[in-house]
Amino acid sequence: MRATELGAPHMIRTLATAAGALLAVAAAATTVPDTAHAAGTPTPGFHVADGRLLDAGGQDFVFRGVNLAHTWYPGRTDRALADLKALGANSARVVLSTGDRWAKNDAADIADVVTRCKANKLVCVLEAHDTTGYGEQSGAVSLGKAVDYWLEVAGAVKGQEKYVIINLGNEPHGNTGHGAWTEDTKNAVTRLRAAGFHHTLMADAPDWGQDWSHTMRDNAPAVLAADPERNTVFSVHMYGVYDTAAEVQSYLNSFVTRKIPLVVGEFGNDHSDGNPDEDAVMATARQLDLGYLGWSWSGNGGGVEYLDLATDFDASRLTPWGQRLFNGTDGIRQTSREAGVYGGAGGGDTQAPTAPGTPTASDVTATGARLTWAAATDDTGVTGYDLVRVDGPAETTVTxxxxxxxxxxxxxxxxxxxxxxxxxxxxxxxxxxxxxxTVTTPAGPSTGSCTVTYRLQDWGTGFNADVTVRNTGTRPVQGWRLDFAFPGGQTVTSAWNAKVRQEGRQVHATHEPWTENIPAGGSVGFGLSASSTGGNGVPAAFTLNGAACTSS
Incomplete structure (x- = not known):
């Protein structure tokens, strides 16, 4: 993912050029022989053999992970890594900055990230993001500058070869200048090897990572041959260029048939340059036993917030994209295996935890409930719980x-x-x-049996809103949630007498214990404060527990 998709100006490929580049894989593509284990070649950690990525114990490792925007949200990383592990991921690709475009992640910070990855038993892919779109993106730096950075922070990563993979630089060329990718990548690899880096190295494709020009596809053998340890894997980012299953399968198969190691280092369920076929990416990766890392956990901006897997870094609020990646067919939960260095991947712990206790329900309302259960036990510790909805033989993960x-x-x-x-x-x-x-929710208010009064106190850059919810029906409302949408440009800063949560323009207000009941003919009130960058107004519609209310 280009860094622009967290807020900076956006670069889009030329569709006509990309369309012309989506040709069948050349039959004459070269296969690179496996020389990774030549005498004297150090393999202290992850290493490539016969086109596969193996861990330090020689077990096959397949990425099932997520990209994490550490450099922009460093305070979120600790919780995020624990949440990714709980959701079944075996790896995290961590965004770092060389200091050329964003605040530098220094050696101490990197060492802390690696420690936290290891504590959560995640393989840590560290990537230098400042190279994104070099040649097109203002401020982007070369792979050579990225190598300077890795040499500077070497003390934080050397000795961690069992747990860390070095991603040379994110999307190191834009749509122009991709012809330089081969020599630039060779030089980056050989410089790091000369400096004593024995990690598996990951090389991103040019063309904003999508390789529509097939520069990486056609020249990966030469780059791999230039690595004296033959320990480089290649990474393609699959967005709008890969909007059909045929394109996905053709590209991934071109590497597998030549025994060249490949991972889908980024992909999403939608994109500004086209609608990628995420189902084909995940299905083909499973069929070919290739790794993938979805973009991205949370924090996207600049119009691509839909690529967030979790809303506001909250694992209990997975987006549709998050539900698809973690819980869907060929998804992380279904196909992920922990790295052997941590005891997984068929070695080590094979004992399942005991079953949790039966859930019990409390705070049941017409549209919600709180469920609590007794903890399960396990020899090595329980890392998470999956709450599922049961419908006969079928079940669906809820959270x-x-x-x-x-x-x-x-x-x-x-x-x-x-x-x-x-x-x-x-x-x-x-x-x-x-x-x-089984939780049986009570009936909510019928349509037209509630009235909402919304009063503004506006001072230009912010406002208070006093909200009164009146039950005009014939039965009490036990527990409630009021939903409405701001006109635009408003952000809630505080609330009283209700819990208020905002998702974009949508606002969800739920009762406090002392405002839980609205008797027939009665009312409750709450208030909120918000900042404003545009004109304010009364929301156009309100719903109470899913039923439409009238406004007064």
Missing amino acids: TTTGTSATLTGLTPATAHTFAVYARDAAGNRSPRSAST
Whole structure:
């Protein structure tokens, strides 16, 4: 992912040029012989053999991970790594800055990131992001500058070859100048080897990572041959160029058939330059036993917020893209295996945790409930729980948590909902399913049985809103959630007498314990403060527990 997609100006490939580049793989493509284990070649950690990436113990390793924007959100990294592990990931690709475009991540910071990756039993891919779109993106630096950075922080990564992979530089050329990619990458690899780096090195493709020109596809053998340790893997970023299954399969197969190691270092479920076929990426990666790392955990901006896997770094609020990547067919939870260095990948812990306790429900409203269960036990420790909705023989993951409770919203009123829980351990073993529990939500208010009064106190750059919710129906409302949308440019800063959460323009207000009940004919009130960058106004519509209200 280009760094522009966290807020800076956006670069888009020329569609006509890219379309012309999507040709069938040349039949004459070269195969590189495996010489990674030549006498005297150091292989202290991850290493390539016969076109496959192996860990320090010689076990096959397949990435099932996520990109994490550490350099822009360093305070979020610790929690994020734990959440990724709980969701089943075996790796994280961590964004770093050389200091040329953003604040530098120095050796001490990198050492801390590596320690946290290891504590969560995640393979750590460290990438220098300042090279993104070199030749097109203002301020981007060369791979040579990235190598200078790796030499500067060498003390933080040398000795960590069992746990760390060095991604030379993110998307090191834009759509122009990609012809320089081959020599630039060769030089970067040979300089690091000469400096005593024995890590597996990862080389990103040019063309903003998408390699529509097939520069990396056609020249990867020469780059691999230039590595004296033959320990380089290649990374393609699959966005709008790869919008059909045929294109995905053709590109990935071109590496596998030549025994050249490849990983899908980034991909998404949508993009400004076209709609990538994420289903084909995940299915083909599984079929070919190739790794992938989805972009990205959270924090995207500049119009591509849809690429967030979690809303506001909250693992309990996975987006549709997050649900697809973690819980869908060929997804992380279904296909991830922990690295052998941590005891996974078929070696070490194979004992599943015990089943968690039966969930019990509290705070049941027409559209929500809180579920709590007794913890499971495991020899090596439980790392997370999967709460699932049960419908006959089918089940759907609702949320994942590291704790033993979850608060559900968006339930259908006057409906029986059945839930159960699984536990997982650090090696990816999953427990038997807990006994299930059924939660029957009460009826919510009928359409037209509520009225909302929204009063503004506006001072230009901000405002207060006093909100009154009146129950005009004939039965009380036990527990409520009021949904509405701001006109635009408003951000909630505080609230009272209700819990208020914002997602873009959408605002969700839920009761406090002392405002939980709205008797028939009665009302409750709450307030909020917000900043404003545009004209304010009364929201156009309100819904109470899913039922439309009138405005007064």
